[in-house]
Amino acid sequence: MAGAYKTPGVYIVEKNAFPNSVVEVATAVPAFIGYTEIASNKGASLKNKPWRIxxxxxFVNFFGGAPNDKFAIDTFPSEDANVKNAPNSDFRIGDDEYQLLNTKSRNYLYYGMKLFFQNGGGACYVVSVGDYQAKxxxxxxxxxxxxxxxxxxxxMIVIPDAMSLSMxxxxxxQQASLMHCGGKMKNRFSILDIYDGYKDRRDDGDCIAKFRNALGTSFLDFGSAYYPWANTSIVQLSDLGFSNIADLKKLSECLKAEVNISTLHQDKKDAYNEQIDSIESVLAAAEKLKADKKATAESDSKKTAEDRAKERAALEAMSDEDKKKAKEDADKKTKAEAEISSAPAELHKTLFTISPLYVKILSAIQVKLNLLPPSAAMAGVYTLVDNSRGVWKAPANVSLASVVSPSVNITHDEQEDLNVTTAGKSINAIRSFIGEGTLVWGARTLDGNSLDWRYIxxxxxxIMLEESLRLATKAYVFEPNVSGTWVTIKSMASNFLTGIWKRGGLxxxxxxxxxxxxxxxGETMTAEDILEGILRVTILVALSRPAEFIEITFQQQMQKS
Incomplete structure (x- = not known):
C-alpha cells in the first residue's frame, strides 16, 4: 500500500494470480478390523492401533500369519440324509460317513487380507483387536x-471377523459400522457381508430376509452388502497337514479302517498301519523338541554376562579330548533333533502318497477354509476400479481374482429380489457366468430406493468431492467475508470440478x-449471515450414474428392395 511507504524508491509487490488448488483426497483406503496372530512393531504393541500397510x-511382518484352524472328525448323523438341503458328509469309509467340524470360531481377517491384495488392493489400515487365542x-x-x-x-470399513459372532x-x-461411516465421520463407506451368506436362501431360513429385517434404516446410503460368499483358492493343499486335525487318534482309526478294507496285500497293510501308528508319537516328539528349544532360548536370554564368562572359562579349561567328545555329542544331538523336526513332514508326505483318504480329508478342510465372506475382495475391487477408472465408475461387472465360484448360484429371476425390493435394502449379487468367470453383478448401496444415493x-x-473441497477451503477460515474471498473460493471450486468433469467424473x-x-x-448469504461470520457456498453437481439396465428395441420394417 502506498501509505506505508516512507522512503522514495521502487518497491516490488507480488500478487497471486491464481487461487489455491484443490487436492483430490484418496478414495480407496480401507480399514480392516479383526484378530491377528501378533500385533507388534519391533517389540512395540500394535493392539488396538490403526496401522498403515x-x-x-x-501384514505378515507386523501381524503374523494364518490361524491354525483345527477340525474334529465326527460321525455324520444319518438322520441328516433325509433332511431337505442337508449338507453332504465330508468323506466316507465303507458304509460309514464322517464330517469335519471346526473346533473354534474362524478368524477370517488373514485370508481376507490375501483376497484384498489379490484383487487389486493397495494401501490400507489394519486394527488388530486381539490374537487368535482370544474369543x-x-x-x-x-x-x-x-x-x-x-x-x-x-x-472404507471392512470387518470379516464379524461373521464369527452370533447373528x-x-x-x-454392522449398524455401528454404518453409524461410524455416515453418522460420525460422514466420509467413509462400509462394506458388509451377509451373515450365513454361504447358504442358499431356501436353507435354514432366508439369510437375506433376516439381514434386511434386523439391519434397520439408519445411514443405509453409506454401506453396501454382497451375497453370496465365495469359494476361493486362497488356501492351498500344501498349506495343510496334521496340525489342522484336532484328534489324531481319530485320524489314525479312520486311516486304519481305510487300509483294512482295501485290496492291498497283508504285508503292505501291516507296513501302512505301522506308519499310521507312529502319527501321534512322531508329532508328540516334535512338539516336545519345540518346547525344549523354546525353554532353552528363554533360559539363555536370562543369563548374565558373568554366567556367560564362567561358561567360556569352563570350556577353555577342558582338555582337547574332552572338547572333541563334547563336539561329537553336540553334533549327534543336532542330527537327532533335525531328524525329529523333519519326521512330521516326512510322515505327512508318506501318508499323502499312500492314503487317498488322508488326501480327501485335507481336501475337505481346504474347501471349508476357502469359503470366505466377500467384503475384503470387494475392498480390493473398489481400489482397483478407483485407480484404473476413477471413483465415479461403478465397481461392478468386474471379475474376482482367486475366486473359484460363488457358494450359491443365483439366477436372473432370483436376483430380482436382491436388487430391487420394497424394503429398499438392495443386496449386490456375485454371480458366475459361462466363459466369464465370477463377476460382481450389482452396484447399489443399501439405500436402494433412494434416487439420490442408490448407487455406490x-x-x-x-464423499470425495466433499472431502477434497472441505480440506481445501479450510485455508480460508477467518479470511475476510468479502467479495474477494468469495471469488477466490468460487474459482478454486470451479477449477477443481472442471478437472473432475474432464476426467469423466461429472x-x-x-x-x-x-x-x-x-x-x-444475496445469492447464498444474507447480511445477517455475514454478521454471524457465516460464508455459504452452494455447489450443484451432476454425478454420472451407471447404465444398470440397457434396453435394445428391435422392430421389423417393410422390405425396401
Whole structure:
C-alpha cells in the first residue's frame, strides 16, 4: 500500500494470480478390523492401533500369519440324509460317513487380507483387536471405531471377523459400522457381508430376509452388502497337514479302517498301519523338541554376562579330548533333533502318497477354509476400479481374482429380489457366468430406493468431492467475508470440478451442464449471515450414474428392395 511507504524508491509487490488448488483426497483406503496372530512393531504393541500397510508381506511382518484352524472328525448323523438341503458328509469309509467340524470360531481377517491384495488392493489400515487365542467378541471389534476416529485417511470399513459372532451381535456391529461411516465421520463407506451368506436362501431360513429385517434404516446410503460368499483358492493343499486335525487318534482309526478294507496285500497293510501308528508319537516328539528349544532360548536370554564368562572359562579349561567328545555329542544331538523336526513332514508326505483318504480329508478342510465372506475382495475391487477408472465408475461387472465360484448360484429371476425390493435394502449379487468367470453383478448401496444415493459410485464420488473441497477451503477460515474471498473460493471450486468433469467424473456436455458454484451476498448469504461470520457456498453437481439396465428395441420394417 502506498501509505506505508516512507522512503522514495521502487518497491516490488507480488500478487497471486491464481487461487489455491484443490487436492483430490484418496478414495480407496480401507480399514480392516479383526484378530491377528501378533500385533507388534519391533517389540512395540500394535493392539488396538490403526496401522498403515501396503502389501501382504508387511501384514505378515507386523501381524503374523494364518490361524491354525483345527477340525474334529465326527460321525455324520444319518438322520441328516433325509433332511431337505442337508449338507453332504465330508468323506466316507465303507458304509460309514464322517464330517469335519471346526473346533473354534474362524478368524477370517488373514485370508481376507490375501483376497484384498489379490484383487487389486493397495494401501490400507489394519486394527488388530486381539490374537487368535482370544474369543471373538463384538465389544472388542466395536472398540476399533473409537481408534479410527483419530485417522483421517481411511475411506472404507471392512470387518470379516464379524461373521464369527452370533447373528444379533453381527448385525449390531454392522449398524455401528454404518453409524461410524455416515453418522460420525460422514466420509467413509462400509462394506458388509451377509451373515450365513454361504447358504442358499431356501436353507435354514432366508439369510437375506433376516439381514434386511434386523439391519434397520439408519445411514443405509453409506454401506453396501454382497451375497453370496465365495469359494476361493486362497488356501492351498500344501498349506495343510496334521496340525489342522484336532484328534489324531481319530485320524489314525479312520486311516486304519481305510487300509483294512482295501485290496492291498497283508504285508503292505501291516507296513501302512505301522506308519499310521507312529502319527501321534512322531508329532508328540516334535512338539516336545519345540518346547525344549523354546525353554532353552528363554533360559539363555536370562543369563548374565558373568554366567556367560564362567561358561567360556569352563570350556577353555577342558582338555582337547574332552572338547572333541563334547563336539561329537553336540553334533549327534543336532542330527537327532533335525531328524525329529523333519519326521512330521516326512510322515505327512508318506501318508499323502499312500492314503487317498488322508488326501480327501485335507481336501475337505481346504474347501471349508476357502469359503470366505466377500467384503475384503470387494475392498480390493473398489481400489482397483478407483485407480484404473476413477471413483465415479461403478465397481461392478468386474471379475474376482482367486475366486473359484460363488457358494450359491443365483439366477436372473432370483436376483430380482436382491436388487430391487420394497424394503429398499438392495443386496449386490456375485454371480458366475459361462466363459466369464465370477463377476460382481450389482452396484447399489443399501439405500436402494433412494434416487439420490442408490448407487455406490454416486455416494463415494460425493464423499470425495466433499472431502477434497472441505480440506481445501479450510485455508480460508477467518479470511475476510468479502467479495474477494468469495471469488477466490468460487474459482478454486470451479477449477477443481472442471478437472473432475474432464476426467469423466461429472455428467454433461460442458462444464456449465456438469456443475455450478454459487457464493455471495444475496445469492447464498444474507447480511445477517455475514454478521454471524457465516460464508455459504452452494455447489450443484451432476454425478454420472451407471447404465444398470440397457434396453435394445428391435422392430421389423417393410422390405425396401
Amino acid at each position: 501396503s502389501s501382504m508381506s508387511e 471373538i467378541e463384538k465389544a472388542a471389534l466395536e472398540s476399533a471405531f473409537d481408534e479410527l476416529l483419530k485417522e483421517q485417511e481411511p475411506t 444379533d451381535d453381527c448385525i449390531s456391529l 459410485n454416486v455416494r463415494r464420488t460425493m 455428467a454433461g456436455a460442458s462444464p456449465e451442464d456438469a456443475f455450478s458454484v454459487h457464493v455471495g451476498l
